[in-house]
Amino acid sequence: MESLKMCAEALTQLRCRAPRVHCITNNAAAAYSANVLLAVGATPSLSLAEQEIGDFVSTADALLINIGTMDAERDRAIELALGVAQKESKPWVLDPVMVDRSAFRLKQAKRLLDVGPDVIRGNSTEIDALATAVGASGPAGLAKCTGATVVQTGVTDIVCRHGEAVTIQNGHPLMSRVTAVGCAGGALVAAFLALQHGAFSAAWEATLTLDVAGEVAGSEARGPGSLQFGLLDALSGLDVDQFAALARIQWLDQEATRTLGGLKPGDSV
Amino acid sequence: MESLKMCAEALTQLRCRAPRVHCITNNAAAAYSANVLLAVGATPSLSLAEQEIGDFVSTADALLINIGTMDAERDRAIELALGVAQKESKPWVLDPVMVDRSAFRLKQAKRLLDVGPDVIRGNSTEIDALATAVGASGPAGLAKCTGATVVQTGVTDIVCRHGEAVTIQNGHPLMSRVTAVGCAGGALVAAFLALQHGAFSAAWEATLTLDVAGEVAGSEARGPGSLQFGLLDALSGLDVDQFAALARIQWLDQEATRTLGGLKPGDSV
């Protein structure tokens, strides 16, 4: 319960402080990601122009890099944005969308891993592809190998860093039937990162927030269309009572956390 | 009724098999097209990057090419995607958006016609511009001349190939008041094409599916906003009973089909 209060408190902070989150994301996800950020009180920006991306990252509180659509302009934008983020210690999230679908994408994702994201967020296929690429296994392996916090989404979401892990069993099946919900989840992690209270806390709080809001919205939705906007409504009104009533989050002990390293995609925890 | 069962069965197949549909489409339509595909159970992808579009098309089951926004990147993406689609016999749909508004666009659409789309889908102004450009007249003329199945949307939708045609009188006026509904209709045809049961069947089934879902959503909508998400809800829940209750589809005999060649834009059938 203490942790749920912390999560609700983080949401309150977002609404008060309206941190700026710069998103380099795919075209299909840009608008919905911006709307998710606005729904929790954050301030999104989306520019990719090489002449100004430095200014935007420099005045932002956190950065999202989502590789859902790649092109020369985004390549350059990512390079410049990460240069500034590293220099000015801005926290950032990597969302390796569909990294399993092309060799080119996997190569790029690996290069981004080398820069050191604070959080990596993907589904089990994506996390597995990335883990394999760095010679590790499962989300805990990837976390250990990269030093990042890893969020692996699925029926059960897993959030782990070296030696620590939680599982979250909230959400709704319709969430995977709306494009950009996952991508917006990465943007949400960036918003929580902007609060500067640690990557692991930011990652599980953002994940729990999205999942509980999705569960609230899903319980009233008639289909993916109403889930899409209902999720925004739910996010904007989420409070500690809803967390208390709905959250199914579990902290794993060291032993259980260690076994995450060997989890296969699709395994339940 | 037999044909309506076939259509419902195709929808069931989409939900079970989740075929991959790669969409090269315009920026304004990307998210909604992805959501329409997800609503019927298909798996969308949208990459335009020349380094990986081959991989995406190669692992996709069907391809959509929508020329709603054109640029150098899309030009190159289309060229590469069609190269793979031809080599690996992937079915594809051409949506010649606003081909009547610019000479450049018409020239590009003609070049795409030469590659041989399985289905061409447009409104009567677009189909007429394309038919005229190849020296034909109306949707049946365009179908005969290109060998493609042609879907001409309007108050009455016409789906025809050489010697065969159906008309569909479903839908709702609000559908034309929401951007990307037409573009998403092209993506939907690609999803049905992915089932590999013939271009003509795919085209009328997809058209009927969109129209009936639009009619269901339109009957409850308070305006274009609620139509937009209601259409996604309706698509995700559509069943054979709704087809049976609502479908107004008519198979034309040879004589009537032949006269389609001479239809002018706006003519009713």
Next chain:
Amino acid sequence: MESLKMCAEALTQLRCRAPRVHCITNNAAAAYSANVLLAVGATPSLSLAEQEIGDFVSTADALLINIGTMDAERDRAIELALGVAQKESKPWVLDPVMVDRSAFRLKQAKRLLDVGPDVIRGNSTEIDALATAVGASGPAGLAKCTGATVVQTGVTDIVCRHGEAVTIQNGHPLMSRVTAVGCAGGALVAAFLALQHGAFSAAWEATLTLDVAGEVAGSEARGPGSLQFGLLDALSGLDVDQFAALARIQWLDQEATRTLGGLKPGDSV
């Protein structure tokens, strides 16, 4: 009341004449801007391709230039579009999105000011940055210095040109929690400009229309998601009775208008 009838009449004209509005806008705003235009009866187009943008602007009735995302392609598109707009006297709107966030953006916005937009629309931070850049102060100063009509959005919206101003106190707090509502507001001004009854009338009518529709939608919304689609529903159904019941618009006298020049961002009028 007479002016509210004029505003309702302008909306009727939009629905009857369906003017074409070409939008050069940012990726996150493209779809929603198109939907707002469709909701009031206008016909949007969004192409950025240098080979055809001239054709699109030439056959359009008004033009929007929104600098929310900038890149080389948009730079070139803007240059070509404004060339045609000037030559053919097409009215156009400038939306200097986040012009305060980067020096590059401010430089571009200043160059666009030199071409002479009919209307400039931004929030108080943006208008202030632009006014300062041309050595003026506040919306009235910017209007006087540029000859444009200026719309400054906020809790109270201000619409002014040299020697004339109105304030509008409609709208809903949720409107600023949905991405692209502001950007779509710029597109709406362009739609009203297309009616060719003067930039000042177009600017306040469009602003009042968006604000009243937002207020109608906001009163029923459960959060930003339902505001987003409810605004489209409200726009499509807006009538003179709603304007009469809700509009809080005030014409300022010369003295009050003059003081606008010295307003600081955030000042109420």
